[in-house]
Amino acid sequence: MGDKFDLVIVGGGTAGWMCAAACAAKLDPARFRVRLVESEEIGTVGVGEATLPQMKDFNDFLGLDEVEFMKATQASFKLGIEFVNWGRRGDRYIHPFGTFGRPIGEADFFSYWIRAHRAGTAAPLFDYCFPIVTALQNRFMLPNGDGNDVRSAFAYAYHLDAFLYARYLRAWAEARGIERVEGRIVAVEKDGESGDIAAVTLASGAQVAGDLFVDCSGFRSLLLGTALGVELEDWSHWLPCDxxxxxxxxxxxxxxxxxxxxxxxxxxxxxxxxxxxxxxxxxxxxxxxxxxxxxxxxxxxxxxxxxxxxxxxxFKAGKRHQAWAKNCIAMGLAGGFLEPLESTSIYLVQMAIMHLLTLMPDGAAIDPALPAEFNRVMDVEYDRIRDFLILHYVANEADAPLWQRVTAIDLPDTLAGKIDRFRHRGHVQAYRDGLFGPPSWQAVFVGQGIVPRAADRLADALPADLLDERLAKLAATIADAAATVPSHADFIARYCPAPAP
Ligand SMILES: Cc1cc2nc3c(=O)[nH]c(=O)nc-3n(C[C@H](O)[C@H](O)[C@H](O)COP(=O)(O)OP(=O)(O)OC[C@H]3O[C@@H](n4cnc5c(N)ncnc54)[C@H](O)[C@@H]3O)c2cc1C
Structure with missing residues (x-):
């Protein structure tokens, strides 16, 4: 293949085909040869059906047609996650893909809500969020794009058949030049001097050599974990489900x-x-x-x-110590796994793909600055999700042995400080890298029963009667707007009805 850079993706689950599709869409075929090795005999995990709004960005990045994609994957829409019996038995709340109100002057809406809540004049926080009110009535619409209308203030994700998604991306990627190699990998060859991966050997005896290997082999982590010996950082003391x-x-x-x-x-x-x-x-x-x-x-x-x-x-909760070691990058289950409580795995695959495209080496000699940055950003992604998941566990009734243990664990320092600051005056720091902005944290804190002792002082200035008036008006506007939205079932039937399987 001459001077082309040889990229080999190992594994054809959701991670492998997402990576292959992104390579097909964005890498110059005159400079890159991309092959994907997979084994039908081994198969894929095939679960992974709830996603985050970033998946729409990924599909748009590829240039997929939303209606066609939804029909092909039997997809429905997702406005958030409902948590039932979390916090206290009998409670339920939604973590939405949207915000609560809008800032008033210097302070965010949430701070005003705390003030009114403490004064006993506010409705539940969740009444001030359009996607929650809409979701609870089983209604759905696309955001209407009018920044002055509450019907614009949300994002949405998909529920989809992960197996069909991988199949859809496979057809899409193969049509754009990705070469698929069928076969079971039985050995991984390493370069004696550098320790880099040189090739994978298939049961047929054929070898697939490459400059860079993307390990999407699932929980086996054939290349990064098994061949290169990069261990899993075990987080099961924080997230004990296995x-x-x-x-x-x-x-x-x-x-x-x-x-x-x-x-x-x-x-x-x-x-x-x-x-x-x-x-x-x-x-x-x-x-x-x-x-x-x-x-x-x-x-x-x-x-x-x-x-x-x-x-x-x-499974075991955790991530590999480095997602990129030598000339091998792990994505998906080969790189780590955090339970699907917040539907984050496919998102993590997406992030790994985007960072790889940005940090793609120019040749077979890899500048160490590239894996260093890749590992840094992926660590940030994993750490933030881990803390957010643990938050769901620690704030619960200790009503069974598992819940007695998890509500008494030592928290990561990053999370302990966050909880303390939230209890103080509802502070949630926004960050640049990584998942979950302030509305997500606010929803889960409040939903799990953690409410600040006081509001941010910046929310003091507005007179109380004016604040109550504003809150009542927002709740009424949202309720009225939600009543105009079609049912989820009707919307799907009109927009993207999938053929019977
Ligand atoms: C219980 C559970 C629920 C989940 N729910 C969600 C969710 O709601 N949302 C979400 O985003 N994610 C979820 N996930 C995660 C999601 O399923 C995975 O992140 C996603 O499917 C990616 O999987 P993968 O491609 O890494 O691995 P796999 O699907 O396991 O694919 C591995 C690939 O490697 C190939 N392979 C393995 N060994 C060899 C070999 N020796 N030779 C050749 N090929 C080989 C296999 O054939 C396969 O093609 C969930 C995971 C679990 C376990």
């Missing part, structure tokens, strides 16, 4: 534009409505419940008939 069982069920009438997470004795259960079925799963700590009891709990709490037997998956 198992999941997944089962599809018949679609129910309750076609929600949000994911549901219900806290249970030994973990939590997800419910993800797609067009052709509902995805369900129980994420649990195997020290706290047997597989049989977890399966029975899952099956007893479905909205529709099960369409298969539950499938067990095992």
């Amino acid at each position: 198992s999941a069982q997944a089962v599809p069920s018949a679609r129910s009438d309750d076609f929600t534009p949000y994911t549901r997470s219900t806290r249970r004795k030994a973990g939590w259960q997800w419910c993800i409505p797609l067009q052709h079925r509902t995805g369900n799963g129980y994420v649990y700590s195997s020290a706290d419940i047997s597989d049989d009891e977890a399966a029975a709990t899952l099956l007893a709490n479905l909205d529709g008939e099960p369409l298969a037997d539950p499938r067990v998956l095992r």
